[in-house]
Amino acid sequence: MTIETVSTNKAFGGVQGVYKHASNATGTEMTFSVYVPPHEPGAKLPVVWYLSGLTCTHANVTEKGEFRAACAELGLIFVAPDTSPRGEGVPDDSEGAYDFGLGAGFYVNATEAPFATHYHMRDYIEKELPEIIAANFPADMSRQGITGHSMGGHGALTIGLRNPDIYKSVSAFAPIVSPLNCPWGEKALTGYIGSDKTAWGEYDAVALIESGARVETGLLVDQGKGDNFLEGQLKTHLLTEACEKAGQDAVIRMQDGYDHSYYFISSFMAEHLKWHAECLG
Amino acid sequence: MTIETVSTNKAFGGVQGVYKHASNATGTEMTFSVYVPPHEPGAKLPVVWYLSGLTCTHANVTEKGEFRAACAELGLIFVAPDTSPRGEGVPDDSEGAYDFGLGAGFYVNATEAPFATHYHMRDYIEKELPEIIAANFPADMSRQGITGHSMGGHGALTIGLRNPDIYKSVSAFAPIVSPLNCPWGEKALTGYIGSDKTAWGEYDAVALIESGARVETGLLVDQGKGDNFLEGQLKTHLLTEACEKAGQDAVIRMQDGYDHSYYFISSFMAEHLKWHAECLG
Numbered sequence: 001m002t003i004e005t006v007s008t009n010k011a012f013g014g015v016q017g018v019y020k021h022a023s024n025a026t027g028t029e030m031t032f033s034v035y036v037p038p039h040e041p042g043a044k045l046p047v048v049w050y051l052s053g054l055t056c057t058h059a060n061v062t063e064k065g066e067f068r069a070a071c072a073e074l075g076l077i078f079v080a081p082d083t084s085p086r087g088e089g090v091p092d093d094s095e096g097a098y099d100f101g102l103g104a105g106f107y108v109n110a111t112e113a114p115f116a117t118h119y120h121m122r123d124y125i126e127k128e129l130p131e132i133i134a135a136n137f138p139a140d141m142s143r144q145g146i147t148g149h150s151m152g153g154h155g156a157l158t159i160g161l162r163n164p165d166i167y168k169s170v171s172a173f174a175p176i177v178s179p180l181n182c183p184w185g186e187k188a189l190t191g192y193i194g195s196d197k198t199a200w201g202e203y204d205a206v207a208l209i210e211s212g213a214r215v216e217t218g219l220l221v222d223q224g225k226g227d228n229f230l231e232g233q234l235k236t237h238l239l240t241e242a243c244e245k246a247g248q249d250a251v252i253r254m255q256d257g258y259d260h261s262y263y264f265i266s267s268f269m270a271e272h273l274k275w276h277a278e279c280l281g
Numbered sequence: 282m283t284i285e286t287v288s289t290n291k292a293f294g295g296v297q298g299v300y301k302h303a304s305n306a307t308g309t310e311m312t313f314s315v316y317v318p319p320h321e322p323g324a325k326l327p328v329v330w331y332l333s334g335l336t337c338t339h340a341n342v343t344e345k346g347e348f349r350a351a352c353a354e355l356g357l358i359f360v361a362p363d364t365s366p367r368g369e370g371v372p373d374d375s376e377g378a379y380d381f382g383l384g385a386g387f388y389v390n391a392t393e394a395p396f397a398t399h400y401h402m403r404d405y406i407e408k409e410l411p412e413i414i415a416a417n418f419p420a421d422m423s424r425q426g427i428t429g430h431s432m433g434g435h436g437a438l439t440i441g442l443r444n445p446d447i448y449k450s451v452s453a454f455a456p457i458v459s460p461l462n463c464p465w466g467e468k469a470l471t472g473y474i475g476s477d478k479t480a481w482g483e484y485d486a487v488a489l490i491e492s493g494a495r496v497e498t499g500l501l502v503d504q505g506k507g508d509n510f511l512e513g514q515l516k517t518h519l520l521t522e523a524c525e526k527a528g529q530d531a532v533i534r535m536q537d538g539y540d541h542s543y544y545f546i547s548s549f550m551a552e553h554l555k556w557h558a559e560c561l562g
Contacts, residue, residue: 009544010507016544063543066347069551226291262344263290263297270350 001132006031012072013038018058021132025124026085027117032129033058034137035078037071044140046280047077047133048273049167051125051148051155054184055103057082061149066266067273074277077139081129083151085118099184100191106179107155108203110192119192126159126166145169145276149265150229151176151184153221157205157239161213169279171220171272173265174227177239178206184233206242217279218249222268224258282413287312293353294319299339302413306405307366308398313410314339315418316359318352325421327561328358328414329554330448332406332429332436335465336384338363342430347547348554355558358420362410364432366399380465381472387460388436389484391473400473407440407447426450426557430546431510432457432465434502438486438520442494450560452501452553454546455508458520459487465514487523498560499530503549505539 006018014037023030039045048071050061058080061067071078084090084105091114092101101115110119134141146167148156153175160170179185180200189200201207223236230236236252243250258264287299295318304311320326329352331342339361342348352359365371365386372395373382382396391400415422427448429437434456441451460466461481470481482488504517511517517533524531539545 009540009542010505010538010548011544012548063345066350066547068544068547069347069350224291257291259290261290263292263349266347266349267291267293 001135003132003136011035012068014068014072016062016068018062023085023124023128025120025128028085028087028090030085030124031058031082033062033080034133035068035071036137037068037075037077039075039138044138045075045077046143046145046277047079047139047141048276049125049144049146049148049156050078050080051107051146051152051159052080052083053148053150053152054083055098056152057103060262061265064262064266065269067269070270070273074273076273076277077133077137079129079133081125084121090118091115100188104151104188106151106188106192106203107159108189108192111199112192112194115192121155122159125155126163143168143280145171145280147171147173147272147276148175149173150234150260154179154205157219158203158208160215161205161208162202164213164215167215169217169276170215171275173221173268173272174223174229174234174260175205175221175239176234177236178204180204180207181238182233182235206238209242209246209248214246214248218251219243220272220275221250221252222255222264222272223253224255224260224264226257227260227264229260282416284413284417292316293349295349295353297343297349299343304366304405304409306401306409309366309368309371311366311405312339312363314343314361315414316349316352317418318349318356318358320356320419325419326356326358327424327426327558328360328420328422329557330406330425330427330429330437331359331361332388332427332433332440333361333364334429334431334433335364336379337433338384341543342546345543345547346550348550351551351554355554357554357558358414358418360410360414362406365402371399372396381468385432385469387432387469387473387484388440389470389473392480393473393475396473403440406436407444424449424561426452426561428452428454428553428557429456430454431515431541435460435486438500439484439489441496442486442489443483445494445496448496450498450557451496452556454502454549454553455504455510455515455541456486456502456520457515458517459485461485461488462519463514463516487519490523490527490529493527495527495529499532500524501553501556502531502533503536503553504534505536505541505545507538508541508545510541
């Protein structure tokens with residue numbers, strides 16, 4: 001589990017690093033970024049995971065997410081993984097589309113050929129990368145939260161709902177709330193998991209809540225009303241309805257005028273991080 | 282003076298816009314970005330100009346500068362121009378180097394062929410773009426401040442020192458403090474203004490201060506001690522010495538461990554904006 005440092009830059013008194021390593025989960029080299037805020041020697045800090053959306057790498061949020069000021073103030077480590085395996089031999093969408101294959105791993109363990117060989121983003125995020133973070137950074141792994149944007153919001157919600165003992169706080173920006181009920185989800189889960197939808201439920205936040213999964217600290221979700229993907233793909237109302245029906249605490253805020261971009265994400269990033277810090281103690 | 286809207290995104294309650302227009306000063310189309318924070322209808326807001334460094338366009342600081350949270354809180358308009366004319370017929374460095382020509386206008390009015398035709402960044406920043414901002418945004422042009430990074434820090438210092446009645450606050454991140462005394466400056470001013478150095482003084486912050494130019498509110502400068510360009514190009518100590526000798530108030534902070542990147546700039550952006558807001562009242 002050795003990692004190689006790609007770059008480090010001092011920022012807000014801490015260190016923004018980019019690292020790479022050979023991943024057993026994906027069978028590829030994987031790159032991720034970690035911000036470690038200023039801290040006392042020997043201190044162990046809570047960790048917030050940020051899962052990115054379609055087309056992104058670790059770099060988008062690292063450059064445009066505006067999370068470092070809040071992480072420095074609140075004492076949070078911020079981890080940003082990539083969104084898919086990459087490199088030689090990793091299959092992509094047959095037509096190179098942005099919504100499947102490279103940059104679009106959907107945080108699942110693929111079972112369908114040819115994707116089953118490398119597309120194990122679920123294991124990578126849930127199992128392998130946490131071990132690397134624990135071994136290489138001053139992280140208190142008993143205090144982890146998870147968030148993400150769009151496809152990464154889907155990842156954060158589903159990973160959080162499946163692992164409530166590990167992630168003590170769960171939030172999302174403009175998440176895909178139900179892959180079972182949108183074109184992005186249909187395409188991705190058919191391609192990665194196959195057309196039998198009984199296997200899709202564990203990758204669908206709404207279905208997980210309907211099946212009894214819960215996050216004790218509640219969910220925090222921000223969604224722009226001016227987001228072009230709201231009606232056709234994201235369908236926030238399905239999450240609102242599922243939470244109400246199931247009694248899952250959730251603060252789901254529809255934000256006037258905001259779109260799907262990092263201008264939206266960065267506007268609410270500090271509030272999400274403050275909320276994670278409060279949940280993580 | 283019509284401008285065309287390239288994009289607008291809601292951010293931190295305000296609007297981040299990108300605009301373009303036909304420039305008389307440069308004879309080209311020019312692109313710039315403006316952030317207008319949330320404000321009462323009819324209000325006129327102070328303006329902070331941010332001049333970017335070598336290789337940049339308006340986009341670098343717009344995406345990575347982390348200025349919007351502070352501008353929203355302080356009620357500041359933030360304007361980010363391009364760093365040179367661009368487009369068909371605009372000459373570049375003969376070898377395509379990053380430190381002259383496109384992306385490297387140095388905020389001068391060129392007098393040497395073939396650059397004298399389009400490279401009028403001084404007139405563009407000092408005269409033309411302010412008229413466009415006044416005409417199209419809720420700007421109080423009696424309350425303007427100016428800052429910038431590296432080449433843009435040089436631009437901010439020299440433009441501020443030459444026009445103390447217009448810019449009531451002047452700061453800089455890792456500025457080139459004396460083009461007369463560094464390789465970047467030697468190359469750029471020789472190419473744009475010619476080899477007779479008597480004409481260079483108005484484009485050199487140290488020379489301007491030595492000649493009696495003053496900024497009443499003082500200067501604020503942050504410089505990373507880990508900046509690779511500090512010793513060979515930026516030479517902050519020349520500014521410190523000139524200010525001390527001339528009695529120009531200046532807070533010049535050497536920051537441990539910080540480099541020349543936007544990780545450095547964003548770390549101190551909010552402090553600079555707070556300082557501008559205080560100077561501008």
